[in-house]
Amino acid sequence: MNTTTIKPIITAHALTKQYKDTLALDSLDLNINKGEIFGFLGHNGAGKTTTVSILTTLIAPTAGNATVCGFDTQKESIEVQKRIGYLPENVKFYDSLTAYENLEYLAKLSGVKNPKEKIHEVLVFLEFTGIENKKLGEFSKGMRQRIGIAQAILHDPEVLFLDEPTSGLDPMGIKKLRDIIIKLNKEKGMTIFMNTHLLSEVAKTCTTIGVLNQGKLIYCDSLAHTMERFHDESSLEEIYFTLGEKH
Amino acid sequence: MKNTNPMGNTFTIASAEIRALFREKTMYSITGVFLLMTAASSFIGWSTFTTADAVYRASVVYLHAQGVSTVPENPLHSVPALASFDNLIVYILLIGALLAVIIGHRSFMRERRSGILQVLFVRPVPKRSFVLGKILGLGLVLFSIMSMTAIISIASSFFLPLQHITIGNVGHALVFFLFSFLYMLFFALCGLLFAIVSKSESLALFIPICLWVGITFVLPELATGLTPTALLNPVTILQLPPLTGFFSTAQHILFPISLGWHYTTISGELLGSSFSTNLSIGQVFSGHWIEMTTLCVSILTLGLLSATALRRFDPRGDYVNE
Numbered sequence: 001m002n003t004t005t006i007k008p009i010i011t012a013h014a015l016t017k018q019y020k021d022t023l024a025l026d027s028l029d030l031n032i033n034k035g036e037i038f039g040f041l042g043h044n045g046a047g048k049t050t051t052v053s054i055l056t057t058l059i060a061p062t063a064g065n066a067t068v069c070g071f072d073t074q075k076e077s078i079e080v081q082k083r084i085g086y087l088p089e090n091v092k093f094y095d096s097l098t099a100y101e102n103l104e105y106l107a108k109l110s111g112v113k114n115p116k117e118k119i120h121e122v123l124v125f126l127e128f129t130g131i132e133n134k135k136l137g138e139f140s141k142g143m144r145q146r147i148g149i150a151q152a153i154l155h156d157p158e159v160l161f162l163d164e165p166t167s168g169l170d171p172m173g174i175k176k177l178r179d180i181i182i183k184l185n186k187e188k189g190m191t192i193f194m195n196t197h198l199l200s201e202v203a204k205t206c207t208t209i210g211v212l213n214q215g216k217l218i219y220c221d222s223l224a225h226t227m228e229r230f231h232d233e234s235s236l237e238e239i240y241f242t243l244g245e246k247h
Numbered sequence: 248m249k250n251t252n253p254m255g256n257t258f259t260i261a262s263a264e265i266r267a268l269f270r271e272k273t274m275y276s277i278t279g280v281f282l283l284m285t286a287a288s289s290f291i292g293w294s295t296f297t298t299a300d301a302v303y304r305a306s307v308v309y310l311h312a313q314g315v316s317t318v319p320e321n322p323l324h325s326v327p328a329l330a331s332f333d334n335l336i337v338y339i340l341l342i343g344a345l346l347a348v349i350i351g352h353r354s355f356m357r358e359r360r361s362g363i364l365q366v367l368f369v370r371p372v373p374k375r376s377f378v379l380g381k382i383l384g385l386g387l388v389l390f391s392i393m394s395m396t397a398i399i400s401i402a403s404s405f406f407l408p409l410q411h412i413t414i415g416n417v418g419h420a421l422v423f424f425l426f427s428f429l430y431m432l433f434f435a436l437c438g439l440l441f442a443i444v445s446k447s448e449s450l451a452l453f454i455p456i457c458l459w460v461g462i463t464f465v466l467p468e469l470a471t472g473l474t475p476t477a478l479l480n481p482v483t484i485l486q487l488p489p490l491t492g493f494f495s496t497a498q499h500i501l502f503p504i505s506l507g508w509h510y511t512t513i514s515g516e517l518l519g520s521s522f523s524t525n526l527s528i529g530q531v532f533s534g535h536w537i538e539m540t541t542l543c544v545s546i547l548t549l550g551l552l553s554a555t556a557l558r559r560f561d562p563r564g565d566y567v568n569e
Contacts, residue, residue: 081371092362
């Protein structure tokens with residue numbers, strides 16, 4: 001990976017977030033290149049969701065700055081929002097509306113010119129047709145997650161942020177989601193930023209990993225390099241624990 | 248593909264707001280009660296007039312039978328043409344304003360409850376467009392409720408005996424409904440603002456209801472030196488109680504913001520039911536321009552505060568507590 005010639009699509013410089021007495025992010029520096037599937041690892045409370053929240057413009061950092069697609073997440077938030085999709089952990093919708101009504105509303109807000117056509121195209125891409133007229137209240141967790149992906153990619157974003165996307169899914173749901181993520185990356189060229197706890201999923205899906213510990217980035221490299229570097233470790237899980245112990 | 252149009256977004260949010268509000272059972276229940284009371288008010292007005300007229304006619308027949316040749320004129324002739332609308336002032340002050348608080352409250356609380364805000368707020372929609380869309384949607388819903396009220400009331404007033412409703416009267420009535428719409432919009436925006444800033448759902452409803460109680464009952468009491476008979480009733484009392492030092496001071500400070508009192512007074516003058524009858528619409532508003540300015544500035548301030556509060560709103564993990 002030649003990082004010197006490719007301009008990063010996501011950057012964070014000395015990104016810091018303080019919540020009253022808690023330092024959630026401590027001078028995070030991060031560069032992610034276009035086309036990567038970035039797996040962001042860390043235990044609960046490490047600051048992963050805070051990082052994604054800043055990168056998706058939902059909250060402001062206490063110090064430092066971040067850019068997505070070359071735009072500052074605070075000063076040019078609308079430009080960033082035009083270029084990103086976001087699937088929050090436990091994604092929620094209007095349960096009283098149908099899947100189509102939910103997606104149509106969100107598509108219009110994203111500036112999609114022909115929502116009906118686009119919704120159909122996205123649902124076909126996700127192999128999830130025939131559910132348009134069902135109310136979201138009737139959907140299982142896995143189905144909601146796929147509608148969550150659909151709403152995130154309706155406007156063909158350049159970067160897709162996924163926060164714990166496999167949380168609460170059964171093994172079949174996890175596999176389906178993994179296939180979708182790889183398909184989005186390969187076929188649509190989307191850069192994917194994924195917060196996750198599942199190390200096995202990182203090994204099967206991601207091209208680069210970052211490990212966050214108590215608000216600090218303690219490791220960031222390609223998955224291939226990581227495997228080479230920690231050649232004596234038998235699994236990614238052991239690498240993760242080894243890194244955690246070192247810090 | 249990624250073209251974003253601020254006004255387009257505002258209309259999209261407004262139309263979603265209208266659709267969502269008209270699907271809510273609470274909204275239907277309260278609107279239904281309000282419209283039923285409007286219809287009941289019209290019926291009571293018709294019934295009162297018909298009964299009074301029947302009593303007068305029977306009295307005339309009786310007096311003639313007793314040999315009295317000169318009988319007094321039917322007192323219904325001196326009743327203002329829009330007198331049957333008086334009850335509406337009280338209904339709007341009480342139920343209408345409360346309905347508006349609930350509509351405004353649910354407008355944003357629906358999104359907080361559903362947890363969809365994280366998905367909404369990463370859309371390329373400025374927060375001011377979001378608030379503007381909400382206000383536009385709320386405004387259109389309130390406007391449609393007031394339009395239905397106006398149609399019921401005006402239509403029924405044509406059936407009142409001895410009441411000759413003129414085009415001028417209809418004009419006054421329409422301005423009264425527009426003014427009532429503005430008054431209700433103020434309360435809807437109170438509901439919206441506190442739904443954004445409050446940590447819990449119960450608090451978000453409790454605070455605007457306290458405001459409603461204060462504006463409807465407490466402020467007029469303090470600002471008018473305790474004239475409780477005139478509080479809800481648009482009839483101007485002839486003899487004011489003497490002002491003590493406290494009430495004199497309170498009157499100076501609180502009178503300009505005593506919106507409930509101003510609503511009652513201005514509405515009474517518009518409908519010609521107060522003692523200062525037969526004022527033109529222009530005369531009514533020119534006589535109350537400070538009060539009208541206060542109401543309009545309050546509405547604008549609430550809108551701006553809502554936009555500011557929304558900009559600072561953190562939607563992550565915002566699952567409101569009952």
